[in-house]
Amino acid sequence: MSFQNPKVFKRKIRYSVPAPVKPPKLFAFLDLPRELRDKIYTDILASSSNAVTLSPWSIEVTKSMSILRTCKQIQKECKEIIWLHNGLRLREETELFARLAFFIDCIGIKGLHQxxxxEITLELLDRDELEWMCSGLRAIAASPRKGIVKSITLIAINDRPRGLKEYEEALDLMCNGDFVDGRLFGRGSSSGNSLILKTSWPHFSHWGKQRWLREMLLDRSDTADLLQELHTMFGGELYIDGTLCPNGIPPESCKLNPRDGEIKILPT
Incomplete structure (x- = not known):
C-alpha cells in the first residue's frame, strides 16, 4: 500500500504597500509680508493693555519674549517693534538728524557755532544699535557742521541700580520741561558747547527687569566692521574705552562691551 504525500495548496497573499505620506508643507513665516509679521509680533509681545511689554511681569510675558530666541532675523524685527512702541527708533539717518536739528533750533545760530x-547714550552698544547709529551719523558726516564737531561719544548704560539722587535729578528735569521718559533728553554743558542725547529706555522700573530685557535683546554679533565704518565716515581717531583703535580696528586686547562700553570719535 502506497501513501501519497498530501497536496499543499499555497495561498498567495498580496501585501499592499501604502502610499508614502507627504510631510506637511512647512509654513514659511518669513515669507509673509513684513507688515503682517509686525502685527503678529505686536500681538505676541502685547500685554493686556495692548502695549508692547518691556518687563517680565509674569510667566506669560516671559514666554512671549522667548520669540526673540527664534532666529536672528525675527529677533531684530521684534526689537524694532519694541523700539517703535516705546519711542526709540533710530534706523533712518534723517531721524537722528532731526533730533539734532530740534536742539539746534532751540540754541539758535550762535549756539550752533559753539x-x-x-554725546549719545544708548541702552546697548550691540550690533543693532551701532547699525542704527551709523545710519544716523551719516547725516552728520555729510553735513557742513561736521568740521565744527570735535568729538562724538556713544555710551552704553551701566548695569546698576539707580540711586535716589538720580531720580531727583530726573524729577528736576521734568519740572523744567525736558523729556525724561527715555525717548529723548538733551542738555547743554556749563560751557555751552556740548549736546547730550539720551535715547535709552525709561528707568522708572526695577533695574533687574531692565537688565533682563537687555539680555533678551542683546545681539552678540561682531561689530568690527561697523567701527571701521564710523572711522571712515569721520576720520581722525576712534577710541574704545579709552584705547586707541588704529584705522578703526580694535586691538586684540580691546573688546567693545555692549553693556557698559564707550566709543569716542575725534573727527579730523
Whole structure:
C-alpha cells in the first residue's frame, strides 16, 4: 500500500504597500509680508493693555519674549517693534538728524557755532544699535557742521541700580520741561558747547527687569566692521574705552562691551 504525500495548496497573499505620506508643507513665516509679521509680533509681545511689554511681569510675558530666541532675523524685527512702541527708533539717518536739528533750533545760530561735542547714550552698544547709529551719523558726516564737531561719544548704560539722587535729578528735569521718559533728553554743558542725547529706555522700573530685557535683546554679533565704518565716515581717531583703535580696528586686547562700553570719535 502506497501513501501519497498530501497536496499543499499555497495561498498567495498580496501585501499592499501604502502610499508614502507627504510631510506637511512647512509654513514659511518669513515669507509673509513684513507688515503682517509686525502685527503678529505686536500681538505676541502685547500685554493686556495692548502695549508692547518691556518687563517680565509674569510667566506669560516671559514666554512671549522667548520669540526673540527664534532666529536672528525675527529677533531684530521684534526689537524694532519694541523700539517703535516705546519711542526709540533710530534706523533712518534723517531721524537722528532731526533730533539734532530740534536742539539746534532751540540754541539758535550762535549756539550752533559753539556746539563742539555730541554725546549719545544708548541702552546697548550691540550690533543693532551701532547699525542704527551709523545710519544716523551719516547725516552728520555729510553735513557742513561736521568740521565744527570735535568729538562724538556713544555710551552704553551701566548695569546698576539707580540711586535716589538720580531720580531727583530726573524729577528736576521734568519740572523744567525736558523729556525724561527715555525717548529723548538733551542738555547743554556749563560751557555751552556740548549736546547730550539720551535715547535709552525709561528707568522708572526695577533695574533687574531692565537688565533682563537687555539680555533678551542683546545681539552678540561682531561689530568690527561697523567701527571701521564710523572711522571712515569721520576720520581722525576712534577710541574704545579709552584705547586707541588704529584705522578703526580694535586691538586684540580691546573688546567693545555692549553693556557698559564707550566709543569716542575725534573727527579730523
Amino acid at each position: 556746539l563742539q561735542h555730541i
